[in-house]
Amino acid sequence: MRRVYLDNAATTRVAPEVVEVVVAYMQDKYGNPSSVHEFGRTVRRSLQTARQQVAELINANCPGEIYFTGSGTEADNLAIKGIVLNGEGKRHIITSAVEHHAILHTCEDLEENHGCRVTYLPVNGYGMVDPASVREAIADDTALVSIMYANNEVGTIQPIREIAAICREKGVLMHTDAVQGVGQLPIDVQADGVDMLTLSAHKIYGPKGVGALYVRSGVKIRPIIHGGGQERGLRSGTEGIPAIMGLGKAAELARLRLPEYGERLTRLRDRLITGLLERVPYSCLNGHPVKRLPANANISFSSVEGEALLLDLDLHGIAASSGSACSSGSEAPSHVLTAMGVSVEEARGSVRLTLGLETSAEDIDYTIDTLAAVVERLRAFSPLGEKGAQHV
Amino acid sequence: MRRVYLDNAATTRVAPEVVEVVVAYMQDKYGNPSSVHEFGRTVRRSLQTARQQVAELINANCPGEIYFTGSGTEADNLAIKGIVLNGEGKRHIITSAVEHHAILHTCEDLEENHGCRVTYLPVNGYGMVDPASVREAIADDTALVSIMYANNEVGTIQPIREIAAICREKGVLMHTDAVQGVGQLPIDVQADGVDMLTLSAHKIYGPKGVGALYVRSGVKIRPIIHGGGQERGLRSGTEGIPAIMGLGKAAELARLRLPEYGERLTRLRDRLITGLLERVPYSCLNGHPVKRLPANANISFSSVEGEALLLDLDLHGIAASSGSACSSGSEAPSHVLTAMGVSVEEARGSVRLTLGLETSAEDIDYTIDTLAAVVERLRAFSPLGEKGAQHV
């Protein structure tokens, strides 16, 4: 059976060049970067290289602005808690209703346990935040605005530059969770004007278990993990060198492959979206048609349930997801689609297909054929008919 | 030149069997364990295997008591903050003066920013905590006692069972940082009677950047990183699967090799200690002569300075450390030796040599010869003479 992996937004296969680097730092260059001897010094120098590679990918001003963490989630936590608890006393956060749970649940914790006030900005039908709403929400005690670069479920790209410009004007710090944007979009922290940015290795063909936070020089931020003072005191703990070096390599590869990579993905994505919308009646695209991640297609099919769709696709060798990969096993409709005003039923019939380095045109065509057949089969015994509940 | 790595307490070389596993989970089994499709389910099952492997190494009651983190340091932070901030309102912590900075600096943060009170118990000349002092320190608002299993600098093993029994009797939770003990000592969380235990992969021939916290079922603990709810809500963030699977394998190997491994290290260690104390006048052992980690030798040489010693050893291909590997570059005398009452000068002339899987008897003999020569050379132009300041 053909196996087609279309869940690259959940995680990617590690690139061979990256695997090689990870292995080298387990087997040969295994010193602790804090050690003074040669085993340690070699690794300390390498760590700086990885920092440089990540800095270049997002055009940070210097490698010292990159801090490695144990995941994108940890970087998000560090950005938000690190600013809000930095002693300046500002306790208001502005974010959006469509952020990743790493942001939303961190904000909820701050509301419940640290006396913070959080504004969750609404989005339009495409999942987009209105920059004017950011301006309106900024108050005297606003510590931080955190708006994601691009959404992990529907792929919509946010107007980050406009929002960052407003923050700059108002003197408020701006963080962006760019876990999904990095590697697909030409991100430039200086031109974009953001103060902090989160990225994660396993979304760009690096290993799981390492992320990074960009923190513009001069931004005052507190650690959430204390100890030996690694990462210039911002994230203690022996550095996860193999994974970090892998992230560095993955960042370098990502930089070299842009923008060709984005263009190729966009072509394949549009072939997939057009193919599906043409072939399957009562299907519709979620998210913005153009301002979307090159790798992301998110489509709702009336009258069928997402989990059943995924299961049938899986039995046909196609790996996809509905909403974000979520560890709770809950089947509540995605908070992103709900915030966009998509009906509960349409939300439940949504499938996210995310392309990657290894996706071929044949994979796309196989997916269109398979998905069309699967939807037809499931609709045949759906009590809602093919048009869905609202048409009954 | 012969290269001898005697800094295994700082970090170890990843075992080939472990490297193999890490590679497999980057290249073949690369799914996200939260995904519902086959790519994800395979990895979800594997994750449970790794949990089981770690559980077996420390004899946890079930795999569900193991939570993976991004480092030993993070596990220490989670244990302490997670208990103190769990909503029960107890704000007193008891720990010792010789803990790792992951514990000490976390406690300091809780003192400074969360209204906690911390008792730092003293140690005797061997670096050992008196269980009676724990009993005396326990108060009505004591949330947690955290005493390390064995010290990372001087190797002294603490009377964990006695301390745990007192905690049990008094109804106080007990955590132990066993980062150095795991893999060398036959640790059994049930027989030892501890409620939480920290371990770290890179000290047992696993990769850097992954640790684990054992939490006895029923212990109520709060997360410090929020998001997608991974690790049953206790540590959000996509699991660092390659490193976690590596930790699982490393734990299995460690279990299979005990106790022969400990015995072999003990023999080599004693050959090293005896050899050095015999060959080098005015040298003395730091830490307990018998209740010490099989891999640890920590020796002070009068009248010479540790960094110069390390540098000279390094130039002879021998990697060692003085005090704990520390990222700050500071040369303040070790807080551990200071707490043990070792004079500043003796503390500064201390060298830690920590053995590992690859250490041979020839390595030991080469090290004795080299170190004896190096000390002699440096003493020849020390203004303190070979006997050291207190003898002048």
Add this chain to the structure above:
Amino acid sequence: MYNDIVIDHFTNPRNTGELADADGSGKVGSPTCGDIMMVTIKVADNRIQDVKFKTFGCGAAIASGSMLTEMVKGKTITEALQITDAMVAEALGGLPEPKLHCSNLAASALHEAIKDYQAKQNG
């Protein structure tokens, strides 16, 4: 996640659809997940002669509907009323824990269909 029996009933569900000349029809929905299960029955001599189901729901829901129709065909009304959701799950060789509470509506839909049939008889 699912065992082979479930996958078989999901892939080749038995008795899907809606009986055109049904004697009874039942439709239930799960409030937690929004799943819908619909069962139609044909009854003769107090026995269920034919049965069909339709589902909007996850794989477990589809397999449950399919399994139910196999279990119930030929049974008397009294026997059919004794079938529970747990029995359907058991016949499927077990369902994953998070699926038990929300996708296992088949027996309930059958009971609704029988009630509908009985109401028509009495009405």
Add this chain to the structure above:
Amino acid sequence: MYNDIVIDHFTNPRNTGELADADGSGKVGSPTCGDIMMVTIKVADNRIQDVKFKTFGCGAAIASGSMLTEMVKGKTITEALQITDAMVAEALGGLPEPKLHCSNLAASALHEAIKDYQAKQNG
């Protein structure tokens, strides 16, 4: 961490020891690190004829002592007094930043030795 010049002077330090018939002797300690540097000098015709050092300190401290002795030999007292710790560090091709403030005591010890010599002359 250290450059080749430092390593050379650390490995083969020049002029180590203590002059038995010294005309001046200086000893300084770094309060931050507890390093100790001792310099003894022999002076004739207002020139430093011979010089030796002893150090309790890190690699940088040892190299600094060694380099200083090479720099100072044959210099007049006036010239010797112009040598600073920074000049020693520079002659070594630079020292790592964290080492600069604590291990670079050689010039200070020399100046103490000269003071001692001058005091003896005047006394």
